[in-house]
Amino acid sequence: MVPLKRLFTSTLGRKYLMGASGFALVLFIVVHLLGNLTLYTGSGDAINTYAAKLDALGIGKLILELGLGLTILLHVVTAIQVTYSSKVARAVQYDAPKSKGGPTKNTVTTRNMIITGLVLLVFIVVHLIQFRFGPKIEDGYTANVSGVMVHDIYRVVVETFLDIKNVIFYVGSMFFLGFHFRHGFWSAFQSLGMLNPRWSKPIYCLGFIIAILLTVGFLFMPIYIYATQGGAQ
Amino acid sequence: MAAHTTSKTINIKLKIWRQESVKDAGRFEQYSLDNVLTNMSFLEMLDVLNEKLLKEGVRPVEFESDCREGICGTCSLMISGQAHGPVRGATTCQLYMRSFENNDTITIEPWRAKAFPVVRDLVTDRRAFDRIQMAGGYTGAKTGPHADANAILVPKDLADRAMDAAACIGCGACVAACPNASASLFTSAKIAQLSLLPQGHPQRKERAIRMVGQMDKEGFGSCSNLQECEAACPKKISIQNIAIMKREYLFAALAANFREGMGSADGGA
Numbered sequence A: 001m002v003p004l005k006r007l008f009t010s011t012l013g014r015k016y017l018m019g020a021s022g023f024a025l026v027l028f029i030v031v032h033l034l035g036n037l038t039l040y041t042g043s044g045d046a047i048n049t050y051a052a053k054l055d056a057l058g059i060g061k062l063i064l065e066l067g068l069g070l071t072i073l074l075h076v077v078t079a080i081q082v083t084y085s086s087k088v089a090r091a092v093q094y095d096a097p098k099s100k101g102g103p104t105k106n107t108v109t110t111r112n113m114i115i116t117g118l119v120l121l122v123f124i125v126v127h128l129i130q131f132r133f134g135p136k137i138e139d140g141y142t143a144n145v146s147g148v149m150v151h152d153i154y155r156v157v158v159e160t161f162l163d164i165k166n167v168i169f170y171v172g173s174m175f176f177l178g179f180h181f182r183h184g185f186w187s188a189f190q191s192l193g194m195l196n197p198r199w200s201k202p203i204y205c206l207g208f209i210i211a212i213l214l215t216v217g218f219l220f221m222p223i224y225i226y227a228t229q230g231g232a233q
Numbered sequence B: 001m002a003a004h005t006t007s008k009t010i011n012i013k014l015k016i017w018r019q020e021s022v023k024d025a026g027r028f029e030q031y032s033l034d035n036v037l038t039n040m041s042f043l044e045m046l047d048v049l050n051e052k053l054l055k056e057g058v059r060p061v062e063f064e065s066d067c068r069e070g071i072c073g074t075c076s077l078m079i080s081g082q083a084h085g086p087v088r089g090a091t092t093c094q095l096y097m098r099s100f101e102n103n104d105t106i107t108i109e110p111w112r113a114k115a116f117p118v119v120r121d122l123v124t125d126r127r128a129f130d131r132i133q134m135a136g137g138y139t140g141a142k143t144g145p146h147a148d149a150n151a152i153l154v155p156k157d158l159a160d161r162a163m164d165a166a167a168c169i170g171c172g173a174c175v176a177a178c179p180n181a182s183a184s185l186f187t188s189a190k191i192a193q194l195s196l197l198p199q200g201h202p203q204r205k206e207r208a209i210r211m212v213g214q215m216d217k218e219g220f221g222s223c224s225n226l227q228e229c230e231a232a233c234p235k236k237i238s239i240q241n242i243a244i245m246k247r248e249y250l251f252a253a254l255a256a257n258f259r260e261g262m263g264s265a266d267g268g269a
C-alpha cells in the first residue's frame, strides 16, 4: 500500500492540493496587487525600483518563479481531474436542476470554477508573454532610478496598455478573477477542513472583500494608464 | 368529508421519467391528473396516478417509499429539479400538493448519479451507501448487559453535534442535489457522528480511511464546496461535517504513513 499516493489521489486528497495551491495563489496575487499599486503613482520610478529589487534577488527570484509556476501547474492539473471525475459521476443530467436556496453557494460562477479558471490560465499565459518575456534591458528598455540603470518595466506596461485591445482583455479577465476568488477563498478553507459554522460567514465575507479589492485594484491599472498616458502620446 | 372541506383541488401535468431497466435508455412521459386534493401528500398523488394508469392498462410508475413520515429515507424523488421538491427540511413523503399551483407541470426524475444506477422508473439502487456504511460506520462495542448510561461522560456540545450528524436518514438527496454527485455529506455525517464521541475513538483513523476509500470506489464525485447538499438535506445536516471528515481523513492518512501495519486499514483498495 502507498497511503501517501492514495491520500493525494483520493477525492479529498485532490481538494487538499487544490486548497493548498489555491492559498499559495491567493498569497501571491495579494502581494502582486500591492506591488503593482506603485503604478498609480503616475511615474515609472516606483514600479521600476520595486522590479529592480525583485531582480536583485537573483537566483532567489528564479526559485520563487519556479515555485509559482509549479503551484499553478498543480492547481490546474488537480482542477481538471476534480472537474472530470465530477462530470463522470453525474453522467446523466437532470431536466432542469434548480437550487434549493438556503445556505447554498451553488451559482453559475461557483459551479463553473473550471471555466473562470481556464480563462485565468489563458490570461496568465498572455500576461507572461507580454511582461515576463516582453522587452528586456537588452532591447533598450532602460530607466534611470537614482543614478542606477534598471529595466524600464514601466515602459513595457505603458506600451501594452496604449493598445485598447489589451485594455479590454485585461479589464475583462479581472472579472473572472473576482468570481473565481470569491468562491475560491472560502472554498480553500473548507477543503482543508478549517471551517466551522462560526467562522464560515466571516471567512466568506473576507474573501468577498478581497475579491472586490483585487478586481478593482487590477482593473483600473490599464484604464488609468490608457487614460493618462494615451493623451500624452 | 369534513377533513376535505379545507382542501382545494388542482389540475396538474406530470412529466415522469420512465425506464424499463438498468440497461434501458429511458424517456419522459407526460400524464395529466385532474382534481388533485391539495391536502394529499406527493406520494398519495402518485398512488392516485398509478390507480388511474392501472385502469388504463398502463404499467404503473415505480417509486420507493416506506415510512411515509420522513424517517426512513426510502422516498427519493427529484421534483422539478429539486431533491425532495421545493420545501427545505422535508422528504418527498412530507411534501404536500398545496406546494403546487393549478396547471403546474411537475417533472419527476430519479436521483442521477453513476453510483446510483436506475433500477426502474424512479427507483435507484442506493446500495453504494450501505457499502460505505459497512466499510467503517460502526463502533466496536462490547456485547453483553447494557452499560450504565453515564459510564462514559460526553460533553454536551459534542453530544449535540454527533446527534445532529446522526439525523442523516441516508436518502441520498445530498448526492442527487450536488452538481458533482458527491457523497461527501452522507459519508461525513456518518464519520462525524461516530468520531465526535469517545465511543467512536478507537476506530477513528481506520474509519475515516475505509469509509472515504469506499466512497471513492463507488464512483461519487468530488466536493466543490457548493453547499447545495445542505440546502437539499431533509434533515438540514451541516457541511461542518464535511470539514470534520477532511480533518479526520487527512490526519488518519498521514498517521498511516508513520505507522506500520496500516495496510489492513485501507479498505482493501
Ligand code: HEM
Pocket (backbone or CB within 6 Å): A015, A018, A019, A020, A022, A023, A025, A026, A029, A075, A076, A079, A080, A082, A083, A113, A114, A115, A116, A117, A118, A120, A121, A180, A181, A183, A184, A185, A187, A188, A189, A191, A192, B223, B224, B225
Ligand atoms: C491567480 C490565479 C488563481 C487563484 C488565485 C486561484 C484560487 C483558487 C482557490 C483559492 C480555489 C479554492 C480551492 C478549493 O476549493 O479547495 C480555487 C479553486 C479552483 N480553481 Fe483556481 N485559482 C487560480 C487560477 C486557476 C486556474 C488557472 C485554473 C485553471 C483550470 C483554476 C481552476 C480552479 C478550479 C476548477 C477550482 C475549483 C475546484 C473544485 O471544483 O473543487 N484556478 N482556485
Ligand code: FES
Pocket (backbone or CB within 6 Å): B064, B065, B066, B067, B068, B069, B070, B071, B072, B073, B074, B075, B091, B092, B093, B094
Ligand atoms: S418514505 Fe420514509 S422518509 Fe419518505
